[in-house]
Amino acid sequence: MWIAELSQRTEVPVATIKYYLREGLLEPGESVGATRSRYDESHIRRLRLIRALVESGGLSLARVRSVLAEVDEESHELHEVLGAVHGALIPNDLTATDESRRRVDALVAQYGWLVYSESQDRVLLAASLDALEKVGYHLDDDLLEAYASAAAQVADAEVSHLPSGDRQQTVEDTVVVTALGGPVLLALRRLAQQDASARRYGISPTTAACAVQAE
């Protein structure tokens, strides 16, 4: 297909595709004459992957490039690719208090999670606990464990849904689910919060009518 069709099918503007080509994020197409190139399904898949990474948190091109390099390195194990995706999606400048870091380490040990001791994911959790403490809210152990159990269920489901066999497809799905599954989970949490709140605090007859109507 020509670049116009590539653009149409991926909903990525032609100018953006050309930019990715110049930056080396996208392999060149097959040259046809001096100025035209043909593209194939591999370009569609790669553009979708770039889009997933960019849209999930405005990653810089340098970070997108580092994830793609990991995706393309056939010798790397799938587990390493996941680590690279996590690394790219995490802010660079994370800091956390020792207290929260110890709490995270204890939780990881309690659940027996196999996580690198130096993983930035540990710091990210500690930093998010710190953010709560800073606004005067201490997340108690019960609630933290409720989050952890739910997170474990989600992660098990996500990883068990990854295809087996085709490495490239598995890697692409890993990137996409990791990057875009979070917003789905958070959106569902909002809906479930609305429900839990309606049940605890009661809702007015008007609201109840809406809810029933919705069903």
Add this chain to the structure above:
Amino acid sequence: MWIAELSQRTEVPVATIKYYLREGLLEPGESVGATRSRYDESHIRRLRLIRALVESGGLSLARVRSVLAEVDEESHELHEVLGAVHGALIPNDLTATDESRRRVDALVAQYGWLVYSESQDRVLLAASLDALEKVGYHLDDDLLEAYASAAAQVADAEVSHLPSGDRQQTVEDTVVVTALGGPVLLALRRLAQQDASARRYGISPTTAACAVQAE
């Protein structure tokens, strides 16, 4: 306390506090002489609330103001406050395909969730499903239900952990947990993904050593 202490205890710079005062997000302190004011615990709590809202996603002051107005409207039920917080934390320009909207409606009905039929939370979920479809990934029903069940557990735990009795405290905790609980959940999901991935794809002896050491 003077403004310097208020700044120190909340880690919000004096200039920022003065800005919030000018913008009416923070009630003026008690005047002492022509140019000085005294502040109390209520100012600390309010600053923490503003900070939670701002840090959870760079909310505009207009949006922060609308949440605070809801918090302060004593006649509003707690359930309405939650709705207002959700409304403020949601992007303005959400759109979603009819197909995803219908899928969300069916899911809400399946779980019997009490959610306004016109809630923007429904659109947010539909939009996040669309984002996956756009990159060529269809989230199958099994995985969607795994997310939904986990979300329901989290939301139930969050709402049941809200204090009862003191309305102001309940409202503040609602805002904080809604805004800053999500990052905790997502960070835990990353850790759990690392674990699920390590178990499915296996990890090298070096990694295993790290994991054991971490425990």
